[in-house]
Amino acid sequence: MSTWTNWAGTASADVTVVHPASIAELTRTVAGAAERGQRVKAIGAGHSFTDIGVTDGIQLRLDRLAGIVKADRGTGQVTVLAGTRLHALNEALWQLGLSMTNLGDIDVQTVSGAISTGTHGTGAKLGGIATQVRALELVLADGSLLRCSAGEHPDIFAAARVGLGAIGVIATVTLQCEPAYALAAAEAPGSLDEVLDELDDNLLGNDHFEFYWFPHTRRVLTKRNNRVLPGTDLRPVGRLRHWVDDDLLSNRLFDRINRLTTRRPALIPRANAIATRLLSARDYIDRSHRVFASVRTVRFREMEYAVPRASVPQVLAEIERYLADSGELIGFPVEVRFAAADDIWLSTAYGRESGYIAVHQYHRREHEPYFRAVEAIAMDVGGRPHWGKLHYRDAATLRTAYEHHDDFVALRDKLDPERMFGNEYLTRVLGG
Numbered sequence: 001m002s003t004w005t006n007w008a009g010t011a012s013a014d015v016t017v018v019h020p021a022s023i024a025e026l027t028r029t030v031a032g033a034a035e036r037g038q039r040v041k042a043i044g045a046g047h048s049f050t051d052i053g054v055t056d057g058i059q060l061r062l063d064r065l066a067g068i069v070k071a072d073r074g075t076g077q078v079t080v081l082a083g084t085r086l087h088a089l090n091e092a093l094w095q096l097g098l099s100m101t102n103l104g105d106i107d108v109q110t111v112s113g114a115i116s117t118g119t120h121g122t123g124a125k126l127g128g129i130a131t132q133v134r135a136l137e138l139v140l141a142d143g144s145l146l147r148c149s150a151g152e153h154p155d156i157f158a159a160a161r162v163g164l165g166a167i168g169v170i171a172t173v174t175l176q177c178e179p180a181y182a183l184a185a186a187e188a189p190g191s192l193d194e195v196l197d198e199l200d201d202n203l204l205g206n207d208h209f210e211f212y213w214f215p216h217t218r219r220v221l222t223k224r225n226n227r228v229l230p231g232t233d234l235r236p237v238g239r240l241r242h243w244v245d246d247d248l249l250s251n252r253l254f255d256r257i258n259r260l261t262t263r264r265p266a267l268i269p270r271a272n273a274i275a276t277r278l279l280s281a282r283d284y285i286d287r288s289h290r291v292f293a294s295v296r297t298v299r300f301r302e303m304e305y306a307v308p309r310a311s312v313p314q315v316l317a318e319i320e321r322y323l324a325d326s327g328e329l330i331g332f333p334v335e336v337r338f339a340a341a342d343d344i345w346l347s348t349a350y351g352r353e354s355g356y357i358a359v360h361q362y363h364r365r366e367h368e369p370y371f372r373a374v375e376a377i378a379m380d381v382g383g384r385p386h387w388g389k390l391h392y393r394d395a396a397t398l399r400t401a402y403e404h405h406d407d408f409v410a411l412r413d414k415l416d417p418e419r420m421f422g423n424e425y426l427t428r429v430l431g432g
């Protein structure tokens with residue numbers, strides 16, 4: 001037995017760890033656990049804030065099931081083993097002349113962990129990572145291996161792409177990639193009012209648009225990432241600038257400031273205002289995956305809500321009102337991203353164009369009152385919580401947020417009647 005803890009320190013479990021080295025060993029492990037009536041759960045990089053990855057039985061670590069097993073440069077379809085980390089995938093794809101269509105803002109997750117909770121980046125015309133999946137091979141609760149895609153077991157495919165680890169253990173993922181591309185990144189400070197006034201233009205005019213709003217100020221940092229023509233020279237961020245902006249300001253100094261403001265929260269509005277002045281505009285061009293990903297060393301807690309895109313200004317205004325009325329002081333920026341509608345049953349963007357509003361709190365400070373208040377605001381506009389980030393919803397209210405919640409539960413009942421893959425989180429969000 002060993003003790004496992006997630007990245008944020010919000011979930012832990014005493015587990016028996018197994019590292020299968022082949023898909024055959026993976027199926028044997030699951031079948032053996034089924035015979036003994038033991039629970040099993042695959043874990044990725046442990047970067048979910050929720051207890052979604054907890055088990056009281058066998059923890060499957062798929063670090064030996066990593067890498068590309070098949071790649072077709074013509075179609076752009078690439079099959080990878082479930083434990084492949086996104087940073088390794090991105091570099092391997094680049095060597096093949098391929099890239100992912102969209103990615104989130106870190107790259108340490110496993111491909112399976114990322115899709116299972118609906119991990120997404122930003123881009124009003126683009127979906128989350130799971131929308132790039134074309135097929136999955138799953139180890140079911142009886143230890144059998146099943147392939148699903150749009151044409152093979154389509155209902156399982158619709159459920160398992162954002163499957164919360166409840167449908168089966170993913171063994172391989174087939175991704176639709178595209179010719180490798182670079183992105184021109186433009187980061188600039190701006191005003192919240194201006195960004196919201198010009199939101200539609202920003203979304204239509206950029207491949208990937210997002211912004212960070214600094215609470216207790218009316219200032220934002222905008223990020224616009226756009227594809228450049230093949231053959232364009234790369235102009236990566238210089239090493240010094242990278243160290244100053246991405247290491248010193250975004251991590252080391254930010255951590256210092258958070259330690260200080262944890263002791264003296266009254267300094268937060270001034271610290272936020274100074275932070276917005278320290279941020280200066282920068283432009284660079286780099287391989288797409290290097291532009292998408294950043295390094296996060298400051299520990300925090302996070303909740304993120306997907307809301308109808310048109311509700312974003314209202315939700316931000318209500319968060320601002322809540323902070324003013326409650327006197328709560330928040331030192332982390334609110335991150336706002338966007339995604340196109342998709343057709344994956346439990347995708348937070350299912351059936352609607354979405355805006356994502358992510359709130360963060362330093363790990364040494366209390367997050368619950370803030371997160372609960374933001375959750376109530378987001379729920380009023382039909383918000384759906386990110387499955388891998390903190391939230392307080394249960395099956396009763398999530399049923400009303402997802403057209404296919406009942407279908408997902410029925411499929412889980414059929415495929416995992418003994419709850420081999422079950423845990424407290426799944427009982428909470430799916431029912432018993």
Ligand SMILES: Cc1cc2nc3c(=O)[nH]c(=O)nc-3n(C[C@H](O)[C@H](O)[C@H](O)COP(=O)(O)OP(=O)(O)OC[C@H]3O[C@@H](n4cnc5c(N)ncnc54)[C@H](O)[C@@H]3O)c2cc1C
Nearest residue numbers: 044045046047048104105109110113116119120165170388
């Ligand atoms: C610093 C930080 C930044 C983040 N940035 C973003 C972001 O930009 N966008 C975003 O949407 N999210 C983001 N997240 C959330 C994160 O992407 C998700 O929580 C993701 O699920 C983590 O991937 P993981 O590999 O760590 O999975 P884990 O957290 O280890 O597992 C997540 C779920 O996947 C299941 N799972 C893992 N492997 C398998 C498998 N082989 N078969 C079946 N189920 C499996 C687990 O059982 C669990 O239920 C961020 C999190 C952190 C801590």
